[in-house]
Amino acid sequence: MNLILLHPQELIDNQVTLTGRRAEHIRKILRSTVGDSVRVGVVGGMLGTGCIREIDGHSIILQVNLSIQPHAFPPTDLILAVPRPIMLKRVLAQAASMGVDRIFLINANRVEKSFFNSTLIRNSDFSEPLLLGLEQAIDTKLPEVTVHNRFRPFVEDLLPDLLTDCPIRLLAHPGGKQSIAQGAHGISGQRAILAIGPEGGWVDFELQRFNEQGFVPFSLGSRILRVDTAVPALLAQLGLLRQISVQAP
Numbered sequence: 001m002n003l004i005l006l007h008p009q010e011l012i013d014n015q016v017t018l019t020g021r022r023a024e025h026i027r028k029i030l031r032s033t034v035g036d037s038v039r040v041g042v043v044g045g046m047l048g049t050g051c052i053r054e055i056d057g058h059s060i061i062l063q064v065n066l067s068i069q070p071h072a073f074p075p076t077d078l079i080l081a082v083p084r085p086i087m088l089k090r091v092l093a094q095a096a097s098m099g100v101d102r103i104f105l106i107n108a109n110r111v112e113k114s115f116f117n118s119t120l121i122r123n124s125d126f127s128e129p130l131l132l133g134l135e136q137a138i139d140t141k142l143p144e145v146t147v148h149n150r151f152r153p154f155v156e157d158l159l160p161d162l163l164t165d166c167p168i169r170l171l172a173h174p175g176g177k178q179s180i181a182q183g184a185h186g187i188s189g190q191r192a193i194l195a196i197g198p199e200g201g202w203v204d205f206e207l208q209r210f211n212e213q214g215f216v217p218f219s220l221g222s223r224i225l226r227v228d229t230a231v232p233a234l235l236a237q238l239g240l241l242r243q244i245s246v247q248a249p
Contacts (some may be wrong), residue, residue, distance in 0.1 A: 001025050003138045004050060005131055006064070011042070014064050016050070023060045026052070035244045040064055041140040043131070070140050071097035074188075074242055076235065077166070079195035081108040082147075083227040085118040087128045090228045095135025096143055098235040099243075103145045104162075107152050110198035110204055118151050119154075155209040168192035169215040172234060174201050174224055176217035180237050183216035188245040192238060194232055 010016045018026070026032050032052055040050040040062065042181070047070055050062030078100050083091060086103075095103055107116070114217065115121065126145045134140060149153040163169065168190050170183045195210060202210070207217065225233065 001029070001135045003047075003135045003140075004038055004062075005135055005140065006040055006042050008042055008045065011064060015053070016062050016064055018060045018062065023058070026060055027055065038062070039138070040066075041070070041134075041138070043064060043134075043140055043142060045140055046070070046140070047140060056147070075101040075191040076238060077102040077104070077162070077191070077193040078231070078235075079104045079106060079193065080227075080231070081106055081111050082115045082121065083195045083198070084112075085115060085120045087226075087228050088115075088118075088120060091231050092126055092129040092143075092145070093133040093136070094228065094232045095235065096130045096139075097137040098232060098239070099137070099139065099141075100134075100143045100235065103143050104148060104154070105145065106148045107151045108198055109151075109203040110200040116147075121147055135153075151206065152209070155206075155213065159213055163193065163213060166191045166193050169213065170194045170238075171202070171207070171210050171215040171217045172196045172220070172230065173207065173217045174219055176219035178216060178218045179216045180220070180234065181241060183218045184238060184241045186245060187238065187241050189242070194238065195236060196227065196234065199224065199227060214229055 004022050006016055013237055026038055031040060032038060034052050037049045037051045041047040046066035047068040048064060048066035052060060053063050054061040078095055080103060082088065082105050122146060130142050166189050168184055170180065172195065173218045195215060
């Protein structure tokens with residue numbers, strides 16, 4: 001935990017009382033005492049410091065000073081064919097750490113239909129893994145996550161509107177003929193959207209629908225990666241390509 005995240009409603013007169021996991025982290029991992037400061041941030045808001053005013057056996061009181069604007073990342077959206085629930089938790093945390101703006105969890109031919117009946121998907125409560133990712137990355141902006149259990153309405157009805165300001169459209173697929181660098185040429189500060197399918201890949205019908213929306217199929221090579229490996233690997237490559245594009249003369 002590199003950041004103590006606070007919810008806006010917890011702050012009263014710039015003070016917050018922490019219990020549970022956050023208090024235990026300050027007490028046992030950071031080993032902080034009264035007068036020490038810890039790094040804090042408000043979900044959806046500013047970063048800053050929290051000075052420890054009181055510590056008892058169950059709670060910690062912080063005096064909070066928020067003065068730092070979180071770093072603004074170039075917008076990247078992620079379309080993800082729903083993986084196994086336990087893997088989905090890891091992927092959501094990783095995506096939040098990498099600075100994804102929006103996450104669209106969609107159905108696909110090779111997605112197990114039972115995944116949509118999992119507690120995580122059914123309740124649409126993704127806050128726990130997302131907050132873990134933000135704590136790791138020292139960020140406060142929660143990605144927006146939506147679930148779409150029918151492929152065709154998402155691709156044909158919703159996706160066109162999402163793409164109006166998104167010139168970089170990438171489709172990860174084992175049979176892709178290009179590299180991600182070719183597909184993301186000129187990415188710089190442009191909004192990008194990355195679609196990652198099931199571990200077995202997209203079927204022809206799905207590839208055709210994405211192709212009609214201007215997506216560029218690309219491949220990482222001959223190795224087939226697990227989803228929880230592919231997502232951070234591809235997002236990291238996009239981040240690197242953005243840096244290279246900015247630095248290029």
